[in-house]
Amino acid sequence: xxxFKDEHIxxxxxxxxxxxxxxxxxxxxxxxxxxxxxxxFPAEKKGEWEPIKIRERKITKHKxxxxxxxxxxxxxxxGTDTQTDTATGEEGTYFEEDPTTEEGAVYPIREGRVVDWSxxxxxxTHIYNTxxxxxxxxxxxxxxxxxxxxxxxxxxxxxxxxxKTPAFCLMDSALAVCYAHGAxxxxxxxxxxxxxxxxxxxxxxxxxxxxxTALTGCGxxxxxxxxxxxxxxxxxxxxxxxxxxxxxxxxxxPSGTAMPGEAETEESSVNPAAAASAGANAAGLKGRGSVGDxxxxxxxxxxxxxxxxxxxxxxxxxxEGVLDVATIVASGKTSEFLxxxxxxxxxxxxxxAAKKAAQEAANAPKQAKLPNAKRMxxxxxxxxxxxLEELNQNGKRPLQNGNQNGAGEAKRSxxxxxxxxxxxxxxxxxxxSHAQTNGQQDGETTALIRREVEVGVERFQAATGGMLDQVxxxxxxxxxxxxxxGKRGDFWDNLVIVGNGSRVRGCKEALVAKLNxxxxxxxxxxxxxxxxxxxxxxxxxxxxxxxxxxxxxxSNSHHGPGVNPLLAAAVTASNPGGLAPPGQHQHLAAQLQxxxxxxxxxxxxxxxxxxxxxxxxxxxxxxxxxEWKDAGIxxxxxxxxxxxxxxxxxxxxxxxxxxxxxxxxxDLGPQGIHEFCM
Numbered sequence: 090x091x092x093f094k095d096e097h098i099x100x101x102x103x104x105x106x107x108x109x110x111x112x113x114x115x116x117x118x119x120x121x122x123x124x125x126x127x128x129x130f131p132a133e134k135k136g137e138w139e140p141i142k143i144r145e146r147k148i149t150k151h152k153x154x155x156x157x158x159x160x161x162x163x164x165x166x167x168g169t170d171t172q173t174d175t176a177t178g179e180e181g182t183y184f185e186e187d188p189t190t191e192e193g194a195v196y197p198i199r200e201g202r203v204v205d206w207s208x209x210x211x212x213x214t215h216i217y218n219t220x221x222x223x224x225x226x227x228x229x230x231x232x233x234x235x236x237x238x239x240x241x242x243x244x245x246x247x248x249x250x251x252x253k254t255p256a257f258c259l260m261d262s263a264l265a266v267c268y269a270h271g272a273x274x275x276x277x278x279x280x281x282x283x284x285x286x287x288x289x290x291x292x293x294x295x296x297x298x299x300x301x302t303a304l305t306g307c308g309x310x311x312x313x314x315x316x317x318x319x320x321x322x323x324x325x326x327x328x329x330x331x332x333x334x335x336x337x338x339x340x341x342x343p344s345g346t347a348m349p350g351e352a353e354t355e356e357s358s359v360n361p362a363a364a365a366s367a368g369a370n371a372a373g374l375k376g377r378g379s380v381g382d383x384x385x386x387x388x389x390x391x392x393x394x395x396x397x398x399x400x401x402x403x404x405x406x407x408x409e410g411v412l413d414v415a416t417i418v419a420s421g422k423t424s425e426f427l428x429x430x431x432x433x434x435x436x437x438x439x440x441x442a443a444k445k446a447a448q449e450a451a452n453a454p455k456q457a458k459l460p461n462a463k464r465m466x467x468x469x470x471x472x473x474x475x476x477l478e479e480l481n482q483n484g485k486r487p488l489q490n491g492n493q494n495g496a497g498e499a500k501r502s503x504x505x506x507x508x509x510x511x512x513x514x515x516x517x518x519x520x521x522s523h524a525q526t527n528g529q530q531d532g533e534t535t536a537l538i539r540r541e542v543e544v545g546v547e548r549f550q551a552a553t554g555g556m557l558d559q560v561x562x563x564x565x566x567x568x569x570x571x572x573x574x575g576k577r578g579d580f581w582d583n584l585v586i587v588g589n590g591s592r593v594r595g596c597k598e599a600l601v602a603k604l605n606x607x608x609x610x611x612x613x614x615x616x617x618x619x620x621x622x623x624x625x626x627x628x629x630x631x632x633x634x635x636x637x638x639x640x641x642x643x644s645n646s647h648h649g650p651g652v653n654p655l656l657a658a659a660v661t662a663s664n665p666g667g668l669a670p671p672g673q674h675q676h677l678a679a680q681l682q683x684x685x686x687x688x689x690x691x692x693x694x695x696x697x698x699x700x701x702x703x704x705x706x707x708x709x710x711x712x713x714x715x716e717w718k719d720a721g722i723x724x725x726x727x728x729x730x731x732x733x734x735x736x737x738x739x740x741x742x743x744x745x746x747x748x749x750x751x752x753x754x755x756d757l758g759p760q761g762i763h764e765f766c767m
Contacts, residue, residue, distance in 0.1 A: 273292050601705060
C-alpha cells in the first residue's frame with residue numbers, strides 16, 4: 090500500500106450539537122475548518138434528508154394589462170398609458186432555503202448515543218461531499234464513549250461500502266484528549282450538551298471498569314434548563330436563557346461563595362431595638378416628625394412665617410406643616426406667601442435632584458469597576474427574531490407591548506460594540522441596535538432585533554441543581570475503579586476538563602473546588618492509617634498483655650498483606666511450642682512462607698493515599714499549537730485526533746495495526762474493526 094499524504098487525511102468528530110471535520114493535516118495543527126450542526130431535515134421523498142430546511146411557497150401570478158391607445162387621433166401631452174394588475178388565477182410553486190430555522194430538524198445523536206442511523210449516514214455523506222476528498226483518502230472517526238461495539242461495526246461497514254475508503258480508524262474521544270495533552274495517564278472529564286463522560290486512561294489504555302458514560306443532567310442543557318426554571322417568571326424563554334449562558338455575565342461560583350445580595354444583607358443588618366435605643370431614626374423616622382421636632386421652637390422669617398430663606402433643606406421639609414396662620418392672615422399677603430413657598434419647594438426639589446444625580450454619577454464608576462461576582466445586576470445583549478408586524482417604521486417594537494417583566498424594550502441606536510470579557514466579567518454598557526433586516530429577502534415575515542436584558546443573581550445559579558456533585562462523585566468512582574492503587578494519585582493530579590458544556594465561565598474552577606471540598610485530605614492526616622503500622626503489631630490493651638514480644642521462627646518477619654495479624658497471633662499463642670495438631674502447624678508455616686516470598690518479590694504498593702488524594706490538579710494543554718490558544722481546550726479531542734492521524738496513517742503506516750485497510754475489511758468484515766480501533 091502506498092503511503093498516505095497529509096493533505097488526503099479526513100478527520101471527522103461527530104457531536105450531539107456540532108460535528109467537526111477537516112480534510113488534510115496542516116503543518117501546525119489548527120481547529121476544524123468545517124463546523125456543521127449535527128442535524129438533518131426530512132426531504133420531500135421519504136427516506137431522504139436535506140441539510141437545510143426547504144420550504145415550499147405558492148404565489149399567484151399577476152398579468153399587467155395596458156389600456157388601448159385612443160383611435161380618434163388626439164394626443165394628450167405628458168400622458169401615460171394606464172396599466173392595471175390582473176390576477177390570472179394561476180399559482181406558481183417554488184422552493185426556498187431557510188438556514189435559520191430548526192423546525193422539523195432531526196438530531197441523530199442524543200446524550201452521546203446514536204438514535205437515528207439513517208440521519209447520521211446522511212450527515213456523514215453531506216460532510217464528505219462538502220469537503221470533496223480524493224479517492225485515496227483515509228478516514229479517522231472520533232467515537233463517543235457510549236457507542237457500543239455494534240455501533241462501531243455499523244460505522245465501519247458504512248464507510249467502507251459507501252466511500253470505498255482505503256483505510257479506516259476509530260478513536261475514542263477520551264484517548265484523543267490524552268494525545269492532545271501529551272499525557273499517557275489522565276482522568277478525562279468531558280462535559281457535553283446533554284451528558285458528561287468521565288474516563289480514566291492508564292498508559293494510553295482506557296479503564297472500562299467504573300467509567301462514567303453518558304451521565305444525564307450534567308451537560309450544558311441542564312444549565313440552560315436551570316436558568317429557565319429560575320427566570321421563566323420574568324418572561325425569559327429558552328433561547329434567551331441559552332444566550333445568557335453563553336454571555337460573559339453568567340458565571341458558576343464555587344460552593345460556599347456568598348451571593349452579592351447575601352453578603353450585603355449580612356453586613357447591613359442592624360438590630361432595630363438597638364438602633365431605636367441609640368436614637369437612630371434616619372430611615373424609619375424621616376418625614377414623620379419626632380417628638381423633638383414637634384416641640385422645637387419655630388423659626389420665623391422676615392414675613393413672620395416659619396421656614397425663611399435661611400432655613401436648611403431638611404429642616405424646611407420637616408417643619409413645612411407648622412405655620413403661624415394668624416401672622417400670615419394679618420399681614421394680608423397670603424397669596425404672595427403661598428407663591429414664595431411654592432417657589433422654595435421647586436428650588437429645593439431641583440437641588441435634591443441635582444444632588445442625587447451627582448451621587449449616582451460618582452457611584453457609577455465604582456459600580457463599573459466591581460467584578461461580576463459582586464454585582465447585584467448585569468445586562469447582556471439578547472438577539473431574537475420577531476414578526477415584522479411587531480416592528481414599526483423606525484425598527485422598534487410597538488410601545489403597547491411595554492416593558493414586560495424587566496426584559497426591556499428595543500431602542501434604536503448605533504451598532505453595539507462587542508462585550509468586554511475581561512476578568513471583571515462586567516460587560517461594557519452597549520446601546521441597543523435597531524431591528525436587523527440586512528440581507529432580508531423578499532417575502533420574509535420576520536426580522537432580528539437586539540436588545541439589552543438585565544439579570545440579577547440568577548445568573549450565578551446555572552449549576553445549582555446538583556450537577557457539580559454528580560460529576561464529582563463520578564470522578565471519585567472512576568478513579569477508585571483503577572486496579573493499580575499506587576497510581577491513583579496520578580489520576581487525581583492529571584485531571585482534564587473538556588467539552589463545550591464547560592465553556593460557561595467559572596465551571597471548571599467550581600468543579601475543582603467541589604472535588605477539593607469533598608475528597609481532598611491534608612498531607613498530615615493522610616499518614617494516619619493502620620496500613621502504615623507494622624503488620625506484627627496487635628491491638629494494645631490497658632493490661633499490656635498484647636505488648637509486642639519476640640515471636641517464634643514462624644513469625645520472625647512481617648506477615649504478608651493478606652494475613653490478618655490478629656488471627657496469626659491468636660493461632661500461635663494458642664499453640665505454644667509448636668503443640669499444634671498434626672498438619673496444622675505445617676500448613677500455617679507454609680502459608681506464612683508463601684506470603685513472605687510474595688512480599689519480597691513484589692513491589693511494595695502504598696495503599697494509604699490511593700483512595701483519598703492529597704492533591705488535585707488540572708492539566709494544561711501544551712502551548713506549541715498557537716492556533717489553539719484562542720480556540721480553547723474544550724475541543725481538544727479534535728487536536729488529539731489530528732495528532733493520532735499523523736502517527737497512524739503517515740508515520741506508522743499500519744505496522745502497529747492502528748487502522749483497518751480495505752484488504753483486511755474484505756477478509757475479516759466489519760467485526761474485524763475491534764482488532765484495529767484505538
